[in-house]
Amino acid sequence: MRRARSRVGVALVLALLVAGLGRATPAGAAADARQTLVVAVSRDMQNLDPTNASSDSFTLETLTNIYSWLVDYKLVKQSNGQTIGAPNEFVGNLAESIWLADGGKKLIVTLRRNLKFSNGDPLDANAVKFTYDRLFDQNATTAALTKMAEVMGKESVRVVDDRTVEFTIAEPNTLLLGNMAQYGHSILNPNVIRPHMTAADPSAHEWLKSNTKGTETGPYLLESWQPGVEFVLARNPYFWAAPPKIPRVVLRIVPDPSARLALLKSGDVDIARDLAPLDEVEVLKDRNVSVYRFPTRIVSFLGMNAAVAPFNNVKLRQAISYAVPYGTIIRSVMVGFARPLTSPVPSGMPTHTDEFFAYKTDPARAKALLAEAGLGNGTAVTFTSRADLAESKSIAVWVKSALARAGINVTINEMPGAAFTAALQKHELVFFHHPGWNSINNDPFYHLFWLLKSTCCDYTNYHSKEIDDLIAKYTISTDLNARAAASRRIQQIATEEAAWVFLYQPDFVLATRKNIDGLVYYPADVRVRYYYLTKE
């Protein structure tokens, strides 16, 4: 009897399991599949306050999809048929018109008619004024970038009438529009934000970190955010232009890259983000998947701390630049999804030149330079790589083996991501791989200022009196010819003195199902605008 009962039990369990197997097709799924875009993303968003956001890619991408700002990049169709947001051409966005007056000392912005926030509140010049007042009061990153372009504070932003705002520019320059065409300048709804401004938190930062309801101005609004699970964008009914082609975007957090690949191949998601380079090569063979690939202006380099011996010795820096296996790193580590970096100013940025880049992998030359540096065979250095980045770890291995051939012994020191970032920002790293810096403003002096002169981001402590003087003189200047000549000279010095080991500019790669189309690429910020995508 007992045995019979246990058999019935086993049979029941088996039956339940089998009933659970097999693929269920939920009713209506096919009908609304075209209305929803499903994206597998690698991580969650963090802090959504536009003017003081965390710098992780999905936070910034969401801000870019749910907010609008006054000035944006002009859409241009390239000869290959691909439309891009041209990084150096600007048009009004919330603004119907923008024009520079008074010899570049005033920016006059006229808003479009009948603009509304996502809760239906009107968006007028007062909202713009409120946004910039808050931005300057908060005095965070966006304020710094605005002041960099010589709009110095609250008093520089004046309401002329309901639809017109005037920005006073202390010194005419080429940086302002590029610095304004980004999420930090999202216009915010005073009716929504003001109630959250308190004495302890006068900029309502705590509320804006995780809320956007009622203040969105972009094609989408943030419909829901389940931390650790997903965030969902839905069509903003009050968006000023045509509605997005796909009304809903579900961004599901799938941390494991192999799982994201499997989901894309099976068609469970429409787009898989941040695939491993080798997986990108694999999906190239899949007939149901499209792989978009675009060049970026992101610079990835080996930093050599010029304030620390022996890297203060220019001959050693040159020796290392002749020892590094450039081609191997691009072929093996980046599996071809990168192009060589040949100057501190990346290819694709105005004034870039590769004519001063003489380095190629040449161990004999490296050895000779090492001897000239007064350093013997067997010089020992420590290389720091990020433990959480696969490409950083592989590069460490290639650098170690290549430098050994030139007589330099490398010890690899892997650092956890948070510790690496902390040491990087304190300029304490000595010999390391910088995985990538993107200058959102496609202006060579914006780029050179941050990476070679600023107190925050000159991570290698490299200095040259001549470079410092040129950057000081030409960052704020409208003399394009003089700027071009100065940029050329800076590239010459920094390349010859081996300010960094110039490694590569990674490609931006996006893998989608074949039925996804319409992608518009924005080289300036390398962020996906879901607005343009279509799904057949």
Added chain:
Amino acid sequence: MTLVTFVLTRVLPGSPIDQIAGPMSTTEQRRALAAHYGLDRPLWVQYGAYIAGVARGDFGFSFTTSHPVADDLGRFFPATFELTTAAIVAATAIGIPLGVWGAVRQGSWVDHLVRVVAVAGVALPIFWLSLVLIYLLFSTWHLLPAPMGRLSLQSAPPRQVTGLLLIDSLLSGNGPAFVDAARHLVLPVSVLAFAAVAPLARITRTSMLDVLSSAHTRAARALGIPARRIVWTYAFRNAALPVLTMLAIVYGYLLGGSVLIETVFAWPGLGRYAFNAVSSNDYPAVQGFILYATVIYVAIFVIVDVLYALLDPRIEA
């Protein structure tokens, strides 16, 4: 415990400000942020404020999720609890009979099987096993749903009562959600259970062998008591104490969250939450998680102590 965690998180290199300030921030902006979050105060003042907060049930705000840590723990706990409990139930249902069987038929093929399972459960990396199972059961044979969390996108989640999807879907009479949640559980539960079966089967076998070779079992045999009754009524009850302890250790360990499983299956549980918190120096989240894990361990062992007393009348509560 709280003091150790508090000090440890702060002596590790890096601070949450590095994560939230952004690369272009100036020293003054960092200082302002540190002041805003109270990280500029002396350590003992911060610790005092933290303990006072914990006493009120306030664990502080997470820097990475921007939510109160207590809310985060409450949000991520049900996913881990459901997964872990299902796995421990499955592991018990398989591991204990397997261990008993191995002991009773010592030296037989069953016994060898138990030993193979025990070794495999320890030796096979669960990360690898998960990927193989996903490849076969999802990618190749399409038998199980995509490894993207606890429910399919098409499933409407049941009204939240306990946060446990199986129970909530039953309570709200949402049959499709129940089936969907159960199907999503099959793979991660199988992998976790597979890893948990090994220690359970091994300790059950060893403990049973001890008891079966003892004088009182031989006496029972001599009295002609049926073998089945000897094994389950007399021997197993005596062998159960170490098994229970092992069960508690495994359960406590799993409830701490399995980072690998939760990562591979995109399971929004505490393991991943803690991993993200540690890797971005999110002090309040790390502290909150360790406090939670400590409480869970203590709670499980209190329950085990009570069960001890029930199983063995010689142990007084």
